[in-house]
Amino acid sequence: MLARLVRRGAFLVVWPGGTRSEYGDGEGFRAGIHIKNEQTLRALVLNPGLGLGEAYMDEGMVPVNGTIHDVLCVMMDNLRDFNLPSLAFNARLGRLLRPLLQANGASQSKHNVAHHYDLNGRLYSLFLDRDRQYSCAYFPRGDEALEEAQAAKKRHIAAKLLLDRPDLEVLDIGCGWGGTALTLARDYGARVTGITLSEEQLAAARARATEAGLADRVSFELMDYRAMDRQFDRIVSVGMFEHVGVPNFPAFFATIKRCLKPDGVALLHSIGRFEGPGATNPWIAKYIFPGGYSPALSEVLGPVEKSGLVIGDIEILRLHYAKTLAHWRRRFSANRDAIASLYDERFCRMFEFYLSGSEVSFSLADHMNFQIQLMRDQEAVPLTRDYMFERERQEKFASASD
Template identity: 75%
Template sequence: MIWLYRKLLDRCLVTLVRRGSFLVLWPDGSRSEYGGTPGFKAGIHLKTDEAVKRLALNPSLALGESYMDESLTPVDCTIHDVLSVLMDNQNDVSLPIIAIAAKTARLLRPVLQANDAIRSKSNVAHHYDLNGRLYSLFLDRDRQYSCAYFESDDVSLDDAQLAKKRHIAAKLKLDRPGLEVLDIGCGWGGMALTLAKEFGAKVTGITLSEEQLAAARARADQEGLSGRVSFELVDYRAMHRQFDRIVSVGMFEHVGAPNYTTFFKTVKSCLKPDGVALIHSIGRFDGPGATNPWIAKYIFPGGYSPSLSEVLGPVEKSGLKTTDIEILRLHYAKTLAHWRRRFAANRDAIASLYDERFCRMFEFYLSGSELAFRVSDHMNFQIQLVRQQEALPLTRDYIFEAERNASQFASASE
């Protein structure tokens, strides 16, 4: 039967690779070449018949798994080069086997993305309760695990992440000290601490990650901000207090499409009548889709990056008003490129925390994610929301002024 799986995989690659060049070394030592036009170049060695079978039957899942167990290895290139060829071509060709899997995943979204409070905590622990040192080895100093904001190509990752926080703070219109802010999905506390330190806000950060909670609380103590910043292990649905401002950065991807209406109704109920909310999330240009099955299994169970068409309906149903939408197009591709290089530079240290299989898993994740933003349909969006139209000025000038003032504040304090 192996000849049948090989023929099926061969036909898929003939159909898929129209741009660039792709080499396959088969388990029996033979080789096949695909494409041959200008573009990305890469090659793989399939070492076992089982790898051929799995790739033929479920390529979206088996590609990453085969790289993790080393039954697939790159030939004179990296896994990033391999994914570059495949993902660049996937934009133009829809393979039936992948399209069917994606359609099935969309039909199963009510189950796969149910994400009630118990499942949400389990999903968060899967990724965010890993060894804390892991993230310090490839993120910026503030451990911002979300899209940075590059004001120019030569900006460092640390400066781009600081710019992201200030950009979001400007949209929150923190125009007086003492404003109470809810940070939904506060991570390791960087956003909350910045809002308190630079803008005088009083911040409550909530998370479902016990590792992040402990780290965020320790940081608040170390920086002398415990009186102005508090962190709690709370599901967003259990929050019933009202705040002047609400911010959520990189958490909405974990909500799940079936829960969007509940999420935005919660934001509205927690927002004071004259309040402002800012949601920063990964999204997609090409309309509703499905989470890659490998990502869903190994990286972000229950996760999904929505299109704006899936988000704005629940926003409207909640009664909130959308006052500003910004699309960040290639900023996350640049962010992930920084993370990928830093991961590679610290690979030995990371392998000592886990093992080689974990390193290959993370390499596949970082490369695939970067390319999703660089050559595929992923982007980031920021949606500003209010309950009352009068909560914000008529023009966006206040955003630019706030960012300029924040930069001047930083220069004066250095």
């Protein structure tokens, strides 16, 4: 299997009995692994999409002469030209089981969110930016520091929301730790309602609003998006749509339409995939984001059209998340001892695999981010996109002068 798979790079395997094999042409990415026992070997062959991550977590497989990131770079670089039968089978199975795996009713959604977002709050402060933006940053130049790129992301989103007058009512679906909501209130004069299913995030967001003196302009609620029954001038959702699930796309966009005023504007920011419909990696689904799925645009646009919403703009963000994840991965590594004290070494290996696997999915595979601007009335925004760029430049210069 490895002889067929690894054509580029250099990949060393130390087998359970101690024998060594080398694969690839020696050009490009280089890595090696030591498979310590036959049980791990069987798991890697039968279900590599799940087995590789579990083997690293449980130390049945350890990198040699490098890190797990090096291993994943070799694997993903070669998978671009070769599809393992076991991976293809599991992808087909995942699509068939989508109605079950991505049902994501209100109670299941809350359980799924708690699995990842109700972890110790200090964990995220140890590898995210100061505002705890847990979504793709925006790199206009490509070499921005993480804080600068996350601030640019918020300006980019605000420009597309057309926050052209004070006191606009904004709904933030999946508000995280409140950073975007607080920014829209503080810098753009909006009145924001943020909703989340994470009790940890809710408590932190409310505390931040009070600390910033914005509790009169920003409120946060523990609420499923389907339960919202108010109308807003603007709606924003950043990094939450990946938890909705394809069976619920019609309900999600129906909520956007129901909650958007006739002249309102909404902005959806989500992970997507270039190569059409697929399935969530089984390791990610089990350990990181149960019920999660990053859709192809072809899976999103149909439900949008059926909802009656109008698409005003679509932008594809290529490689921006790869850069974001590289920052997170380096910060996680720098704070690894502190994170291990919160949890344990196995947890650290799990998160290392998650961050590296995600990064190479954006840099070497088919993952990307998209932003879709939505409205009920196609006259809700100016005829050309110039207003986006002008407002974004104004805010950037204002921020630099401060």
